[in-house]
Amino acid sequence: xxxxxxxxxxxxxxxxxxxxxxxxxxxxxxxxxxxxxxxxxxxxxxxxxxxxxxxxxxxxxxxxxxxxxxxxxxxxxxxxxxxxxxxxxxxxxxxxxxxxxxxxxxxxxxxxxxxxxxxxxxxxxxxxxxxxxxxxxxxxxxxxxxxxxxxxxxxxxxxxxxxxxxxxxxxxxxxxxxxxxxxxxxxxxxxxxxxxxxxxxxxxxxxxxxxxxxxxxxxxxxxxxxxxxxxxxxxxxxxxxxxxxxxxxxxxxxxxxxxxxxxxxxxxxxxxxxxxxxxxxxx
Amino acid sequence: xxxxxxxxxxxxxxxxxxxxxxxxxxxxxxxxxxxxxxxxxxxxxxxxxxxxxxxxxxxxxxxxxxxxxxxxxxxxxxxxxxxxxxxxxxxxxxxxxxxxxxxxxxxxxxxxxxxxxxxxxxxxxxxxxxxxxxxxxxxxxxxxxxxxxxxxxxxxxxxxxxxxxxxxxxxxxxxxxxxxxxxxxxxxxxxxxxxxxxxxxxxxxxxxxxxxxxxxxxxxxxxxxxxxxxxxxxxxxxxxxxxxxxxxxxxxxxxxxxxxxxxxxxxxxxxxxxxxxxxxxxx
Numbered sequence: 324x325x326x327x328x329x330x331x332x333x334x335x336x337x338x339x340x341x342x343x344x345x346x347x348x349x350x351x352x353x354x355x356x357x358x359x360x361x362x363x364x365x366x367x368x369x370x371x372x373x374x375x376x377x378x379x380x381x382x383x384x385x386x387x388x389x390x391x392x393x394x395x396x397x398x399x400x401x402x403x404x405x406x407x408x409x410x411x412x413x414x415x416x417x418x419x420x421x422x423x424x425x426x427x428x429x430x431x432x433x434x435x436x437x438x439x440x441x442x443x444x445x446x447x448x449x450x451x452x453x454x455x456x457x458x459x460x461x462x463x464x465x466x467x468x469x470x471x472x473x474x475x476x477x478x479x480x481x482x483x484x485x486x487x488x489x490x491x492x493x494x495x496x497x498x499x500x501x502x503x504x505x506x507x508x509x510x511x512x513x514x515x516x517x518x519x520x521x522x523x524x525x526x527x528x529x530x531x532x533x534x535x536x537x538x539x540x541x542x543x544x545x546x547x548x549x550x551x552x553x554x555x556x557x558x559x560x561x562x563x564x565x566x567x568x569x570x571x572x573x574x575x576x577x578x579x580x581x582x583x584x585x586x587x588x589x590x591x592x593x594x595x596x597x598x599x600x601x602x603x604x605x606x
Numbered sequence: 607x608x609x610x611x612x613x614x615x616x617x618x619x620x621x622x623x624x625x626x627x628x629x630x631x632x633x634x635x636x637x638x639x640x641x642x643x644x645x646x647x648x649x650x651x652x653x654x655x656x657x658x659x660x661x662x663x664x665x666x667x668x669x670x671x672x673x674x675x676x677x678x679x680x681x682x683x684x685x686x687x688x689x690x691x692x693x694x695x696x697x698x699x700x701x702x703x704x705x706x707x708x709x710x711x712x713x714x715x716x717x718x719x720x721x722x723x724x725x726x727x728x729x730x731x732x733x734x735x736x737x738x739x740x741x742x743x744x745x746x747x748x749x750x751x752x753x754x755x756x757x758x759x760x761x762x763x764x765x766x767x768x769x770x771x772x773x774x775x776x777x778x779x780x781x782x783x784x785x786x787x788x789x790x791x792x793x794x795x796x797x798x799x800x801x802x803x804x805x806x807x808x809x810x811x812x813x814x815x816x817x818x819x820x821x822x823x824x825x826x827x828x829x830x831x832x833x834x835x836x837x838x839x840x841x842x843x844x845x846x847x848x849x850x851x852x853x854x855x856x857x858x859x860x861x862x863x864x865x866x867x868x869x870x871x872x873x874x875x876x877x878x879x880x881x882x883x884x885x886x887x888x889x
Binding site for chain 2 (some may be wrong): 403404407408429432433435436437439440441444456469470471473474484487488489490491493496518519520522523555556557558559560561563564566
């Protein structure tokens with residue numbers, strides 16, 4: 324059986340990395356945007372609640388997406404690797420037909436250990452490459468990229484062994500995503516992950532905020548929180564490679580861009596662009 | 607500055623992942639093969655001894671490659687991230703001109719933290735995509751893939767937190783490479799890494815053995831040791847996601863293929879092929 328990931332053909336769909344605790348009751352800006360990207364009233368949405376241990380996580384999102392005009396939703400109930408290896412025909416068909424895929428919060432390692440290398444993950448990968456939007460909130464956001472923060476400790480500055488990385492879905496190779504960023508004080512663990520190899524860009528996504536990564540590798544920020552972009556590629560020194568050390572790690576010359584809603588960031592040039600000034604507000 | 611990795615165009619060069627302690631004195635089969643893949647007498651070889659703390663590592667390899675008929679060798683002396691960010695013109699030119707790149711052993715985290723996201727790494731990536739052979743021994747082998755085992759503990763069975771992953775060079779997305787495999791009893795840490803996301807294939811390379819990954823994604827084994835291929839994609843259960851656990855981790859249904867020299871493995875189909883029977887030996 325060939326479980327390889329096909330190389331993307333054409334333009335991939337957008338990725339929506341949500342920092343968790345997104346508004347589900349009021350204007351639901353982030354979830355509304357997901358439905359719009361999936362085709363609005365014509366959206367065919369698959370919901371993957373596998374990361375969560377709560378029974379009604381999938382149905383709750385289905386009700387919200389219905390309320391936001393998406394008629395067709397399908398909750399994929401995968402609770403074991405055995406089910407992911409031999410999914411019901413109906414499940415695979417729903418994934419094959421999806422225009423939008425939504426991955427809930429919970430434990431991201433549960434997602435990667437249950438879904439990694441399965442036919443279901445291979446179809447998801449292929450659908451995204453063909454243009455479907457993929458959104459994840461909290462654990463679901465962490466899973467989107469090639470390198471996923473599996474777990475770690477809180478705190479503003481990096482220290483040894485404070486972060487554990489694992490392979491994620493691999494829908495983007497540009498970034499490492501962290502979530503609940505401001506609320507759980509996660510700059511330190513994101514810096515630690517980036518020190519290991521400063522090639523990647525860190526995206527720290529606050530609660531009720533989302534980073535939308537489009538096919539042109541532009542990050543767009545929406546919601547009611549910020550996205551902190553961490554670029555360590557120009558850092559001139561770190562002792563992160565000193566594996567006999569315990570405790571704090573130094574790193575010089577990291578660039579932070581804090582993107583409020585409406586701001587953009589170009590992953591190719593590594594330049595941030597301001598939000599457009601709203602009319603009628605004091606200048 | 608655009609530090610992104612260009613997408614490979616055309617066929618990439620071979621990767622040679624050496625398990626460390628390769629023969630440097632007798633027939634030097636593995637190093638000889640590297641020189642041949644780089645063009646033999648026409649080879650233009652760049653040696654990166656950055657992982658090593660020994661002063662003469664680079665020059666020692668240069669002498670061996672000369673003895674194996676490669677006239678043109680260049681040792682890149684990068685000992686800090688500052689040097690990797692602003693390499694001498696001569697260094698960048700040598701990398702641009704290389705037909706073969708050899709990465710020595712030492713500490714693989716030193717390689718990824720010093721070189722990750724630098725112009726030097728970007729040129730290396732591009733040269734490989736354009737056909738140059740890239741070989742790494744020990745730490746240099748670990749660095750080749752997208753997911754690198756940064757450090758970990760010995761032992762035959764997986765247990766929690768026994769392995770730390772970091773982003774590597776990303777010259778292949780198919781495998782996680784471990785080295786000194788039999789000699790340092792590393793099946794447990796490789797299994798642990800694969801449990802995190804069973805999508806990838808593990809290559810455990812013994813000392814004085816090498817796994818050559820060609821552009822068709824076929825692994826060829828040479829040298830005087832074996833390569834253990836670990837495929838966890840069909841595993842039906844693991845509790846690797848149970849992050850509150852300490853101690854042993856279970857995983858059911860992992861496939862092992864132990865490849866002796868001459869054997870091959872197809873990363874696309876995940877099938878091993880036997881070595882051809884040598885004539886004149888008892889059958």
